[in-house]
Amino acid sequence: MIRASIRASSRVSSRLLACKNCYVPVSQRITSALVSGSAVNNNIRFYSDKPQPKLTVENYPNIKRLESFKKLGKEDLDYFKTILSQQEILEANENEDLAFYNEDWMRKYRGQSKLVLRPKTTEQVSKILKYCNEQNLAVVPQGGNTGLVGGSVPVFDEIVLSLTQLNKIREFDEVSGILKCDAGVILEAADMFLAERGYIFPMDLGAKGSCHVGGIVATNAGGLRLLRYGSLHGTVLGLEVVLPNGEIVNSMNALRKDNTGYDLKQLFIGSEGTIGVVTGVSILCPIRPNAFNVSFLGVESYEAVQKVFVQAKKELGEILSAFEFMDLKSQNLTKIHLADMDHPLADDHPFYILIETSGSKKEHDDAKLEAFLESAMEDGLVVDGVVAQDETELKNLWQWREMIPESSQAGGGVYKYDVSLPLKDLYSLVDAANARLEEHGLLSIDDESKPVISAVGYGHVGDGNLHLNVAVRRYTKEVEKCLEPFVYEFVSSKNGSISAEHGLGFQKKNYIGYSKSEQEIKMIKQLKNLYDSNTILNPYKYV
Amino acid sequence: MIRASIRASSRVSSRLLACKNCYVPVSQRITSALVSGSAVNNNIRFYSDKPQPKLTVENYPNIKRLESFKKLGKEDLDYFKTILSQQEILEANENEDLAFYNEDWMRKYRGQSKLVLRPKTTEQVSKILKYCNEQNLAVVPQGGNTGLVGGSVPVFDEIVLSLTQLNKIREFDEVSGILKCDAGVILEAADMFLAERGYIFPMDLGAKGSCHVGGIVATNAGGLRLLRYGSLHGTVLGLEVVLPNGEIVNSMNALRKDNTGYDLKQLFIGSEGTIGVVTGVSILCPIRPNAFNVSFLGVESYEAVQKVFVQAKKELGEILSAFEFMDLKSQNLTKIHLADMDHPLADDHPFYILIETSGSKKEHDDAKLEAFLESAMEDGLVVDGVVAQDETELKNLWQWREMIPESSQAGGGVYKYDVSLPLKDLYSLVDAANARLEEHGLLSIDDESKPVISAVGYGHVGDGNLHLNVAVRRYTKEVEKCLEPFVYEFVSSKNGSISAEHGLGFQKKNYIGYSKSEQEIKMIKQLKNLYDSNTILNPYKYV
Known part of the structure; x- marks a missing residue:
């Protein structure tokens, strides 16, 4: 008989702030307060155990600041002070390095912004962007800053536009299950709000205690419930978006069906803040299962x-x-x-x-x-x-899936690849990676002189989403060169995607050609140019 | 006890070619052959009982042919003959009025096209569009021609680009349930193909015996399974689209997740053939329920x-x-x-x-x-x-829902409105319409001197989709003026949509402002201009 009990273990006691597909170990992390008044106190946020990263510009010296961008001046600050209160403006000074906003969650990237704006209304967002567009001031929209590809932090001195304080639930219809909320509502807060009413947010991921509803929409996050409830392209019913020129596009309707015109909101789902800033979300929520x-x-x-x-x-x-x-x-x-x-x-x-x-x-x-x-x-x-x-x-069984990412890097480090592949080819990448590492004499499970311990594979079969983790004893250029662009080429040869759910951000900007055709990249650039001809929104990223 | 048996009736014996929300009575209709070799023989197609409609230009004398469009010349035909076989070209002549392609399903609209092109490959579609774009020849893409808003037939002398012969199933993955097929595959054929493999097409509608997979995607059809499987924006995984300039955009991947760049395919879902011609569809199909x-x-x-x-x-x-x-x-x-x-x-x-x-x-x-x-x-x-x-x-119970449209027009005629409204307001439109008709002295269930018999309401509660049918004894300007723009204004005041699932087409082109803001309409026009600056694709419609 297959039914057997599983021993509970006291070993796995620390709280896991994990996306079930991409575990992000964090020793201590303060989850910001829920729903309202959730101003994140940047003095008490703790990061991963990793040391503070080098500046992104030091790690990537080839990337140059765009000359067309204006440098922030006193007159700009003076303007922002006319539309925002003191509490909505954070300036870098001797006591405040804005590290919370400049560094990404994984501590891989670090920007040098001197100014964080934290508007409380869509109209403020509109005024900020209109001004920045006119003045050629570069802007990075930022939600919960839990992304994994360096998409939500500045590269140089871009102004950080934090949506943290735009965080109200606007409306919930208990009959239709349609939730309307500000972009800055924390995912877990939204889900708790829904739970009390017998509903569930139609997606879930490990960073739910920090990530924003607007952020998951802007990055088209995948997460755990995709197999059941489908992608955000299906569940999001409407958006409120501010364009780079300050224009507000409001399609926050509560309709499941609307066949009048191109479905504009779809462009902003997964646009990673490069053509507009999502300020409001209308989403269809299913009844919460009880078993x-x-x-x-x-x-x-x-x-x-x-x-x-x-x-x-x-x-x-x-x-x-x-x-x-x-x-x-x-x-x-x-x-x-x-x-x-x-x-x-x-x-x-x-x-x-x-x-x-x-x-x-x-x-x-x-x-x-x-x-x-x-x-x-x-x-x-x-x-x-x-x-x-x-x-x-039930939770213990999930551990054997959820702890793979942490286990993969416990030996020294890990090269992580999050890819989509046709189901029949899903595992072939793991075999190919192991064969190649072996061929290059880099792999051994017990020989400490070899840099690679093991290349392991796991993921969401239901979504065709593979996670290839190459566990290493140390990071070496040799291993990196053995794996890249090999992995991307392999994925491309199978018509897969080099980013299943993490997005492009800063990290994968240059690799889009492995997943998209020249024709598609041309069209993506056309759209970027259509909406953000000054390229002020989230520069140096995406495309 | 509520369980009781329902008597079967011999009364309802005719085959219903009905969208369950919008029944279209057709006395005889030849369903074209399935999957392959489905060349529709336009000599044997039968229409509704209605007489042949007047030309659209006679009914709408204010609409003028765009001067910028070239008139079809011999040199154009000569060119098409270099890329298409004789069987792929239909010219109007004394024996052939192309009525099958010029008239819509409901016999409400009639164009005057002299040429129908029926390519068998995407490359042919590309060559046709490239040429037409260069020559300023207007084109109407046409699938199964089952639309309800006059979107799939010419208004003047546009060339009809029929996808009927582009009709092969390309690939099916029995593990993932992902189907790839040509745009011209008939919906029922796709579903039968899937049924044999234990899968189901994730949408259904009454016109399934005639409508094309590409057509339902291009019009973002809603239909019957939306409550369960969600909209096509969620289930369509990839498209092959030919742009007006002949460029082929191929995103026919078989991936549930791909977060690299803007989701371009979404723009073409529901674009009603105004910015590109869908030639291939990749779609995720669920397991067929057996109960x-x-x-x-x-x-x-x-x-x-x-x-x-x-x-x-x-x-x-x-x-x-x-x-x-x-x-x-x-x-x-x-x-x-x-x-x-x-x-x-x-x-x-x-x-x-x-x-x-x-x-x-x-x-x-x-x-x-x-x-x-x-x-x-x-x-x-x-x-x-x-x-x-x-x-x-089970079928008999459905009759009492499905026969409402036919019953509504049995007394003489019917004014039909297909709208989305927030659920709480869904029925209020029916009350308001009845009150208004009564107030204007137009309504009586038994007084034959009154034009209106009854205004009835029904629809998909699950989708917030109401069908308001105003059953009349005769069509009068008085009734029309009493209802329009009243209905659209009412829907707009509740933030509803004036077209839940039928689209805009020719019929609702001028009413988009009731559902979309000026800002959205501006953006829709920007996109139209971006992809089809010569406006050769499906002119006089949509926006």
Whole structure:
């Protein structure tokens, strides 16, 4: 019988601020206050254990500040003081280096902005942008600053336009489930607000305690509920956006259907703050499921993973809410890291699967899951498995998926790739990367002289989203050159995407050509030029 | 006990080619052959019972042909003959008036095109458009020509670019459920192809036997499965589009996630052929449910309709696939029309609800539905109801919803409005329209001297989509002036949309201002100008 209990472990006690696909370890982090009055106190924010990064311009000396941008002057500050209160303006001075706003979450990038503006209204955002556009002052829109590609921090001296204080829930319709809120509402706050009313925000990710609703829309974040509720392109019903010239585009309607004209809002979903600043979001929220199940399974091949996925879609149908896979290498690293915990399955298997269901009736979900697992085992597709019996076990099972990123970098460091690939090719990248690293004599699980420990693969099968983590003992140019552009070329050859959900930002700006055709890049540039001809919005990034 | 059987009726025997929200009665219609070799024979197509319409230019004498467009010459035909075979070119001559391509489905509009091009490849489409753009020849892209707003037929002498012969399924991934096909594949053919593989097309509508996959994408059709599977903006993963200048934009990837650059394909979803011609579609298809239930309920108020909707979302959760409401007036008209059938409920009720569930396990769905209905009746929300016991009963229950459009026009004619409104305001338009018609002395259910019989309301509560049908004995200017722009102004005052799913086309081009702000219209025109500066694509329409 596959039903077995999982031991709870005290080992995994620290709070995880993790995107389930991209774990971001943070020793201490102050979650800003929820919904209202959530002014982040930049004196008490703590970062990851990493040391303060070098300035981005030091790491990337080839990138030059655009000469066309004006340098901030006293007259500019004087203007901003006419439209914003003192509390809405933060200037760099001897006591204040604005590090909170200049550095990204991972401490990989550091800008040199001297000014942070924190408007409380859309009209203020409009006035700020209109002025900056006229004066050629570069601006970086910033939400919760939890991005992973350096998209939300300045590169040089761009003004930071923080949406933190634009943070009110505007309206919720309990019949339709349509939520309207300011861009700066924290995702967790929105979800808690909805939970009290029996609804759920249609996406979730580990940084929910810090990231903003506007930020996830601007970056088209993927996260955990995509398999179930689809992408933000489907769930976002309307946006309020301020264009670089200060014009406000208001499509904050509460309609599921509106077939009058091009769907303009779609352009801003995933535009990463390069053509407009999202200030308001209208989104359709589903009823909160009240039953959750998690099962952890062992299978013998990647082909079996795919077969189990098809079977799960058929038998679990409408209640399937996550289908994650992990290879043995990823679990071996995690076993070292979670040394005090027993792995859910006693024996090794080439691949593991985590299945989550969520539905409206527990006994029905249990019956479906049990029937599915029995048939999958009878068919020989699944060779071993467990089902969580309570909330604690459910969380513990998720640990073996969630702790892979931290485990991957525990040996010294990690090269991370977040890619989309057609499902049949999803795992081939991991095999190819391992083969290549071996071929170059860089890989050994126990020979300390080799830089690479292991290249492991895991991800959201349901979304075709693979995470390739190359665990290393140390960062070396040799490893980097072995992996890049190899990984991007491989993904491109399979018509995949070099960024499944993290976006382009600063990090991947130059690699867009691996995912998009020349024609598409031309059109992307046309749109950038159409809306932001002075390129004041989030320069040096995206495209 | 609410479970009761519904008598099957022989009265409703004719095949319904109906969009469930907008029924289009057609006495005979030849569905073109499926998937391949589906060249529509324009000599055997039959239309609605209505007489051939006047030319659009006769009905709308104020609209003038754009002088900038070249008139078709022999040299143009000569060119087309170099890139297309004889079978791919249809010229008007004494035996061929091209009526199939010049007239819309409803026989409301009639153009005067002398040339229809029916390419078989994307490259041919590209060459055609490049040439037309260079020569300033106006073009109307045409799919199955089942639109309801005159968007797919010429107004003057535009060349018709029919996608009928671009009709191959390109690829299907049985693991991910991603279908790639040509634009000209008929929706029903795509769905049948998917059904054989256990999948379902994520949208459905009555015209499925004729409409094209490319056409539903280009018009962002809504249809029946929106409540369950969401809009095409979420399910379409990639498009192949030919721009007016002949450039091919290929984003036909098979990825659920791709965060590299603006999501260009979204612009073409719902663009109604005004900025590009969709030639290929990549779409995510869900597993086909194998259990369906339909229930028909009587409630006492519109407030109760809303409460039952919330309750249904909570208790039926993931299996709820349709939630339709109808007012008593609509059922009274339908009773006259379906005189040989007994209404599902013996007594009159101010409002009726049709609920459909679809899921992966019949017994679970039955149990959920039964529990929901019992609690809704105990709470006094639902006062009477029936559940279909078999496929025939299920179809019969749907009749009382589907036959409303035909019943509405059976007395002489009907003014139809397809609008989106915030849910709480959804029905208020029907009350307002009735009050206004009464006030103007135009309305009487039995006084034959009054032009209006009844203004009835029904629609997709789940989508906030109301259909207001004003049943009339005869069309009069007085009624039209009483209703327009009144209806549009009312919808606009509630921040609704004047076109929920039918689009703008020719019919609503001039009314976009009721749903979109000046700022949005400006941006829509900017995009039109960006991609089609010569305005050769689908002129006189949309914006």
